[in-house]
Amino acid sequence: MELTAASESDIEYAKDCLRESGLPADVDREDLYLLVGRVDGRRVGICGLEVQGSDALVRSVTVEPEARGEGHGTTIVEALLEDAAERGTENCYLLTTDAEGFFRVLGFERIAREEVPAAIGETREFAEVCPASATPLHRELD
Numbered sequence: 001m002e003l004t005a006a007s008e009s010d011i012e013y014a015k016d017c018l019r020e021s022g023l024p025a026d027v028d029r030e031d032l033y034l035l036v037g038r039v040d041g042r043r044v045g046i047c048g049l050e051v052q053g054s055d056a057l058v059r060s061v062t063v064e065p066e067a068r069g070e071g072h073g074t075t076i077v078e079a080l081l082e083d084a085a086e087r088g089t090e091n092c093y094l095l096t097t098d099a100e101g102f103f104r105v106l107g108f109e110r111i112a113r114e115e116v117p118a119a120i121g122e123t124r125e126f127a128e129v130c131p132a133s134a135t136p137l138h139r140e141l142d
Contacts, residue, residue, distance in 0.1 A: 001072060003079045006034035006046070014046045014060065021062040024129045034060065035083070037076045039067070047076045049084055049092075052119035056084055058094040059125050077106055085141040092141060093120050095134040108137035 006014060011028050014036070018025040027034055027048060037045045044067040048060035058080065063073045081092060093116055096103060100110070113121070113136050120126055 001075050002038045006036050010036045017062050035080050037072055044072050045076050047080045054090040055117050055120050056089045056092050057120050057123055058092050092139050094137050095130040097134050100135050103137050108139040111136050111138045
C-alpha cells in the first residue's frame with residue numbers, strides 16, 4: 001500500500017468517503033493532517049490527525065467498502081500513529097460509536113471523558129460533532 005499526505009485532489013474524495021460512512025467531513029482544515037492509502041494507484045482509505053500540542057485526536061478513519069477486511073484500515077492508522085510519534089505527539093485520543101474493537105486491537109484503551117486533556121476535549125469533533133454516547137479511547141505513543 002502506498003501512503004501519502006492528502007493532496008488537493010484527495011480532499012473531495014475524503015469528504016465523499018466520510019459522508020458515506022456517516023463521519024464528519026470537515027477535512028479541508030489546516031489543523032488536520034490527512035493520510036490517504038492507495039493500492040495499485042486506487043484510493044482505498046483515509047485517516048486524519050488533529051494535533052493539539054503533544055496530544056492528538058485521531059479522526060476521519062474510513063476504508064472503501066469493497067476494500068474492507070483486507071487490513072488497509074490497520075495499515076493506514078498504524079502509519080498515521082508512527083508519523084505522529086515522529087512529529088512529537090505523545091498521546092492519541094479518539095471517539096468512536098462503532099469501532100472500539102478495531103481500535104483496541106491497535107493498542108487503544110477505553111478511558112473516561114474526564115481523562116481527555118482540555119485541548120482535545122475542546123476540539124469541534126469532540127465537543128460538538130460526536131455524540132455524547134461515543135466512546136473515548138486513548139493510546140500512548142512511543
